[in-house]
Amino acid sequence: MSNSSSIFSYQWISQSMTIYFGFFTLITGFFGGLLNILVFTTLKTFRSTPCVFYLTTASAVDVAQLLTSLLIRILSYGFYIDPTRVSWFCKLRMFTVQYSALISLTCMSLAIVDQFVSMIHQRLSSLQLAHRHVFISCIIVLIHGIPFLLYFDSVDGLCQIVDSSFAKYFSFFYLPFLLGFLPLIIMITFASLAFFTSRTHANRNRHIEVSSRNRQLSAMVLVQAIFIVLLTVPYLIVTIYALTVDSPQQDPVLHARNNMIQSVTILFYYESYATPFYVFYAVSRRFRKQVGYVLFDIHFKRFQQATNNLNNNQVVPNTEID
Numbered sequence: 001m002s003n004s005s006s007i008f009s010y011q012w013i014s015q016s017m018t019i020y021f022g023f024f025t026l027i028t029g030f031f032g033g034l035l036n037i038l039v040f041t042t043l044k045t046f047r048s049t050p051c052v053f054y055l056t057t058a059s060a061v062d063v064a065q066l067l068t069s070l071l072i073r074i075l076s077y078g079f080y081i082d083p084t085r086v087s088w089f090c091k092l093r094m095f096t097v098q099y100s101a102l103i104s105l106t107c108m109s110l111a112i113v114d115q116f117v118s119m120i121h122q123r124l125s126s127l128q129l130a131h132r133h134v135f136i137s138c139i140i141v142l143i144h145g146i147p148f149l150l151y152f153d154s155v156d157g158l159c160q161i162v163d164s165s166f167a168k169y170f171s172f173f174y175l176p177f178l179l180g181f182l183p184l185i186i187m188i189t190f191a192s193l194a195f196f197t198s199r200t201h202a203n204r205n206r207h208i209e210v211s212s213r214n215r216q217l218s219a220m221v222l223v224q225a226i227f228i229v230l231l232t233v234p235y236l237i238v239t240i241y242a243l244t245v246d247s248p249q250q251d252p253v254l255h256a257r258n259n260m261i262q263s264v265t266i267l268f269y270y271e272s273y274a275t276p277f278y279v280f281y282a283v284s285r286r287f288r289k290q291v292g293y294v295l296f297d298i299h300f301k302r303f304q305q306a307t308n309n310l311n312n313n314q315v316v317p318n319t320e321i322d
Contacts, residue, residue: 003253010256014263019078021267026070029274033063035291036277042294050130051118051217054111055276057134058104062273065100068093070270077263082157090159094152095145098174102141104273105183107134108228112187112221116194119214171243180236187225194218216287220280227279228272235269238262 036059039046046052072093076082084090110133118125151166152159161167195218242262280287 006253007256010260014260015078017264017267018074022070022074022078025267025270025274026066026074029066030063032274032277033059036280039291039294042298043290045213048127049213050125050127051111051115053127053130054107054114054134058107058111059276061100061104061107062276065104065273066270068096069100084159085154085157087154090154091149091152094159095148098148099141099145101179102144103137105179106137108225109183109186112190112194112225115214115217115221116190116197119194119197171240175236175240180232184229184232188229191222191225195222216284219283220287223283224276224279227275231268231272235265238265
């Protein structure tokens with residue numbers, strides 16, 4: 001196979017994966033995120049739980065990430081419609097990407113930590129504290145995103161970093177530490193502690209409903225944390241390699257292959273924003289029942305009642321026969 005044929009094959013695979021798998025991730029993640037928000041905000045048992053408040057916030061940010069980041073990637077790499085060629089859009093997109101990613105990881109980490117803390121020190125877990133933690137996190141990440149607005153720009157039609165110092169920070173701290181080791185280690189450690197603690201407390205004289213909910217949430221966040229690790233680590237490794245080693249001046253076939261691998265790992269990385277609802281649904285039988293209850297016993301019946309009321313309230317005009 002010639003070099004040109006190999007390059008074309010890699011580019012075709014990358015483009016096809018971006019279009020088909022990207023749209024699949026976008027659609028499933030969008031509706032999954034909305035269903036998470038609907039279930040978490042409808043049931044009273046969830047509305048009063050700090051852990052679920054973090055999960056609800058993460059679901060909202062995940063939907064925003066898919067719409068503002070993945071959709072633009074599909075347009076750019078799948079259909080060659082790249083709005084980031086415009087300088088201000090490039091800056092805004094990269095700011096949004098880092099903001100959504102960090103808030104999502106922060107909320108997932110806080111949810112898992114809160115789930116563990118609530119089992120050993122109930123007073124340290126409250127909805128008021130959860131609101132405060134999310135607010136402070138949003139402010140910190142907002143400030144952290146200012147350099148993204150300053151040092152990302154469109155150069156020769158590519159959205160890239162234009163400052164060497166910030167490029168080092170992005171490659172050696174932001175990607176491996178803030179998006180990688182720190183949140184992943186926190187999630188795995190505290191999710192495991194919460195899961196085993198919930199099993200221990202299940203044998204004690206505790207309120208049945210609270211114990212059952214804690215075991216449910218512990219299992220949900222533990223498995224989701226595992227999925228985040230599996231979907232994020234390959235993306236981090238490949239992206240860091242591309243930023244530090246790969247270059248357009250190397251062998252064109254090798255460069256095209258690396259771009260294809262990077263595109264695939266990025267798409268799997270976006271799956272971490274799309275999978276939470278489906279992970280929760282698969283892991284927890286109770287959550288499956290809660291989803292059915294919210295959709296059919298609450299909202300569908302409300303829709304039927306509203307439709308019946310609308311039909312009953314219609315005014316039928318009087319017809320007089322001469």
